[in-house]
Amino acid sequence: MSGHATYQPKNAFMQWMERRLPIAGLVYSSFIVYPTPRNLNYWWTFGGILAFMLGVQIITGIVLAMHYTPHVDFAFNSVEQIMRDVNYGWLLRYLHANGASMFFLAAYVHMFRGMYYGSYKDPREVLWILGVILLLLMIMTGFMGYVLPWGQMSFWAATVITNLFSAIPMVGESIVTWLWGGYSVGNPTLNRFYSLHYLLPFVIVGVVVLHVWALHMVGQNNPTGVEPKTEKDTVAFTPYATIKDGFLMVVFCILFAWFVFYIPNFLGHPDNYIPANPAVTPTHIVPEWYYLPFYAILRAIPNKLLGVAALGASIVILAFLPWLDTSKVRSARYRPLYRQFFWVFVIVCIGLGWLGSKPPEGNYVLIARIFTVYYFAYFLVILPILGKVEKTKPLPNSITESVLQSGVPIGASAPPPSGARA
Amino acid sequence: MTMTRTVLALAVSLAALAPAALAQDHDTELPPKNRWSFAGPFGKFDQGQLQRGLKVYREVCQVCHGLKLVAFRTLADPGGPGFTTAQAAAIAAEYQVPGEPDDQGEIKPRPARLADYFPTPWPNEQAARARYNAVPPDLSVMAKARGFERGFPRWVCDMFTQYQEHGVDYLTALLRGYEDKPPAGVTLPPGNFYNKYFPGHAIAMPPPLSDKRVDYTDGAPTTVEQYAKDVSAFLMWAAEPHLEARKRIGLQVFLFLIVLAGLLYFTKKKVWHAVELHPDELKPRKPTEYPKA
Numbered sequence: 014m015s016g017h018a019t020y021q022p023k024n025a026f027m028q029w030m031e032r033r034l035p036i037a038g039l040v041y042s043s044f045i046v047y048p049t050p051r052n053l054n055y056w057w058t059f060g061g062i063l064a065f066m067l068g069v070q071i072i073t074g075i076v077l078a079m080h081y082t083p084h085v086d087f088a089f090n091s092v093e094q095i096m097r098d099v100n101y102g103w104l105l106r107y108l109h110a111n112g113a114s115m116f117f118l119a120a121y122v123h124m125f126r127g128m129y130y131g132s133y134k135d136p137r138e139v140l141w142i143l144g145v146i147l148l149l150l151m152i153m154t155g156f157m158g159y160v161l162p163w164g165q166m167s168f169w170a171a172t173v174i175t176n177l178f179s180a181i182p183m184v185g186e187s188i189v190t191w192l193w194g195g196y197s198v199g200n201p202t203l204n205r206f207y208s209l210h211y212l213l214p215f216v217i218v219g220v221v222v223l224h225v226w227a228l229h230m231v232g233q234n235n236p237t238g239v240e241p242k243t244e245k246d247t248v249a250f251t252p253y254a255t256i257k258d259g260f261l262m263v264v265f266c267i268l269f270a271w272f273v274f275y276i277p278n279f280l281g282h283p284d285n286y287i288p289a290n291p292a293v294t295p296t297h298i299v300p301e302w303y304y305l306p307f308y309a310i311l312r313a314i315p316n317k318l319l320g321v322a323a324l325g326a327s328i329v330i331l332a333f334l335p336w337l338d339t340s341k342v343r344s345a346r347y348r349p350l351y352r353q354f355f356w357v358f359v360i361v362c363i364g365l366g367w368l369g370s371k372p373p374e375g376n377y378v379l380i381a382r383i384f385t386v387y388y389f390a391y392f393l394v395i396l397p398i399l400g401k402v403e404k405t406k407p408l409p410n411s412i413t414e415s416v417l418q419s420g421v422p423i424g425a426s427a428p429p430p431s432g433a434r435a
Numbered sequence: 436m437t438m439t440r441t442v443l444a445l446a447v448s449l450a451a452l453a454p455a456a457l458a459q460d461h462d463t464e465l466p467p468k469n470r471w472s473f474a475g476p477f478g479k480f481d482q483g484q485l486q487r488g489l490k491v492y493r494e495v496c497q498v499c500h501g502l503k504l505v506a507f508r509t510l511a512d513p514g515g516p517g518f519t520t521a522q523a524a525a526i527a528a529e530y531q532v533p534g535e536p537d538d539q540g541e542i543k544p545r546p547a548r549l550a551d552y553f554p555t556p557w558p559n560e561q562a563a564r565a566r567y568n569a570v571p572p573d574l575s576v577m578a579k580a581r582g583f584e585r586g587f588p589r590w591v592c593d594m595f596t597q598y599q600e601h602g603v604d605y606l607t608a609l610l611r612g613y614e615d616k617p618p619a620g621v622t623l624p625p626g627n628f629y630n631k632y633f634p635g636h637a638i639a640m641p642p643p644l645s646d647k648r649v650d651y652t653d654g655a656p657t658t659v660e661q662y663a664k665d666v667s668a669f670l671m672w673a674a675e676p677h678l679e680a681r682k683r684i685g686l687q688v689f690l691f692l693i694v695l696a697g698l699l700y701f702t703k704k705k706v707w708h709a710v711e712l713h714p715d716e717l718k719p720r721k722p723t724e725y726p727k728a
Contacts, residue, residue: 051710093504093576096677103677104684248710256706260699267692274685275476275597278579283602286580286674287572296634367587416712 043229048247049254050235052412056126057233059119061258062265066116067221071214073109074158081161083207085200088163089288107277113155114280115269117303120148128334129355131343132234138335140227143220145332150217152304152328157210159301163203164285169298171198171206177311180318197291237415238343239408246412297372305369306362310388312373313381323385330392337392339400347406354395361387465583466608466632469664471600473671476686479679480672483653485516488669491662494649496574499567499640501555504575505673508549514679515672524549568626569639578602578667578674602674603667608632610663613642 020038022028031038080099082091095102124144127133133141156174160167175192179185194201232241241247248254272279280302284295300308310327314320330337345352361384368381409415472481489510492502507527511520518526527547532554534545547554555573557563563570582601585593592598609632617629617636627637644659651657655665672678 051712090504096675097504097506097509103675103681107681245712252706253710256699256703260696260703263692263696263699267689267696270685270688270692274681274688276594276599277681278599279594283580283582286576413712 045251047250049233049250050241050246050412051248052235052416054236055261058258058261059123062119062262063123065262066112066119070112070116073105076105077109078211083204085163085203088203092162107273111272111277120151125359129345130234130236131238133335134343136231140231141335142332143224143227147217147220149328150213154210154213157206160206161210162285163289165287165289165295166282166285168198168289169295170300171202173298177321180321235412236344236346237409237412239412242411299370306365309365309369309381310385313385327388338396342405347408348403350403351399358391463634464631466604469604469607471603473678474600475597476682478682482517484665484668485672487651487655488665489516491649491666492669495643497556499556499571501573502553502575502673503555503573506552507547509676515676527551530554574670576674578606578671581605603671606667606670607663610644611659
């Protein structure tokens with residue numbers, strides 16, 4: 014069923030190739046016979062979905078880049094040209110713009126899954142940290158991509174975000190000037206953002222390779238958090254994981270298509286259809302939805318420098334999660350207290366997202382502060398203490414045992430299998 | 436369930452804080468929803484409406500507003516107002532655009548051709564400001580460049596009901612939202628007009644429409660309401676000329692994906708069935724007997 018059968022090609026050419034560049038053998042051992050825990054649920058399919066979305070973004074992005082003009086005088090109109098005159102240009106652009114949202118949605122689900130089942134714990138710390146690096150790269154890439162259409166929100170998002178660096182004491186102003194390539198957001202800024210927006214996805218591809226490599230070193234976690242012990246605990250990647258990933262990928266595409274074809278501007282801001290105008294500031298400058306929780310944390314803190322520090326810390330702190338969570342038990346299934354704090358954490362993150370879209374005044378600021386405190390307390394106080402005091406439920410001896418216990422109850426009211434009667 | 440209790444407690448405390456927070460949001464009446472032929476998954480533009488809307492644009496809006504991203508050729512494109520190429524060329528020929536330099540290097544105006552774009556009625560922003568006391572925005576993507584927040588939970592429902600017509604509904608409301616006198620206690624800056632849907636209510640654009648201002652030849656009512664709807668629909672097409680193709684292809688993609696998902700689901704079930712663990716596997720299994728031929 015599984016096991017590490019080595020790749021032995023029958024075809025003469027493939028044998029010749031395998032002795033020189035064993036790439037087919039690599040694919041065979043990584044994506045065909047690779048043993049995956051048999052009890053993986055659908056939350057485990059988001060890694061594959063993310064790889065697919067990265068592909069979609071790169072392919073649509075490369076074609077869009079063939080038609081786009083990175084110049085302050087032409088960028089907005091070149092995007093409109095794509096929408097109007099390029100064959101299926103509207104489709105490419107809507108796929109790319111909504112694809113970014115879907116990419117982040119899948120990444121957040123993927124991360125929450127990792128947190129719920131303790132996938133970051135020994136020996137998967139490096140795998141998790143590579144994931145945090147991927148998130149950082151995605152945030153940078155997405156931000157620079159949002160600037161390219163050169164609408165009002167593009168321009169003002171670029172202004173607000175780059176200005177955050179001015180909070181750094183002593184060198185802040187110089188850094189901002191250096192980032193801009195001038196004394197305000199202008200053509201040099203747009204040019205370099207375009208260049209980096211094209212470069213970073215390939216850096217992401219590189220880190221994804223490391224991420225998958227690290228995954229294949231340590232193996233996948235699973236809903237029980239108990240490592241596979243026997244061959245019975247695992248199934249081969251192909252066909253079992255591939256068909257399951259494939260099915261959910263298509264379901265995810267249905268959601269994606271809903272946005273692209275029916276509500277393509279739902280997740281965008283109308284102001285970004287107004288050409289950038291440095292003389293007019295929009296009433297509310299809001300980032301894309303996937304940055305809203307971080308934006309809320311930034312604005313919850315009255316001091317600019319501390320706000321920027323909190324914004325950075327809210328992402329960087331994730332990298333330390335493997336050591337902040339002191340519990341030996343991985344899966345939240347066997348951690349009744351952790352499970353509560355986790356779901357509150359999820360609600361707090363969504364709540365911060367909602368607050369990020371609201372003006373920073375009155376009760377919004379108050380709630381944002383409470384949520385920000387919880388966000389950091391979750392990592393710095395709750396997880397370290399919880400691991401020491403929580404009474405966890407008994408773990409199953411193996412994945413197989415847990416599957417059998419949760420599935421058909423043995424000897425219970427279920428009718429005895431026909432084989433046993435004979 | 437302690438978890439449910441914690442979540443509930445948090446939700447209740449949030450709910451207590453939220454109304455006060457939400458009260459800060461609305462001071463302007465929300466634009467009413469209209470019925471649009473192009474709404475929903477099977478939406479298509481009403482060609483008659485687009486042609487009437489173009490007429491309103493040409494006889495009213497065009498005095499101040501440009502449409503510089505819309506080429507005359509697109510008037511004859513499928514999914515648009517449905518003019519023939521000859522009709523589109525005739526419309527283009529009514530406009531003057533700067534020509535190409537002649538032998539002497541002089542640039543003289545010439546009639547527009549299909550490949551040209553609707554010209555902007557003023558040469559530069561300074562000229563516009565001198566003439567109108569403001570720069571009338573270009574209308575090419577206006578139907579997508581305006582919107583309003585419908586607040587929670589309506590924005591969540593909009594995701595499922597595919598309500599995407601915030602921009603056109605706003606434009607329609609704006610064109611009909613003028614009031615002769617501002618409400619008591621409101622003073623307008625000189626040269627401004629009161630509009631109940633415009634953010635801040637003081638708008639520099641004078642009320643553009645009045646009943647019977649544009650002659651319709653197809654029997655549609657010549658009222659401000661009808662003009663406002665027609666020109667808004669036309670601007671929706673101008674902003675999203677491939678809307679019909681998008682929805683048509685979307686439906687095909689949807690059907691394909693749903694069938695594919697169904698097939699994959701059953702394939703997955705079949706594939707996994709072979710390795711499902713059964714309680715009786717714990718006991719030694721009898722070899723399967725096949726009927727002998």
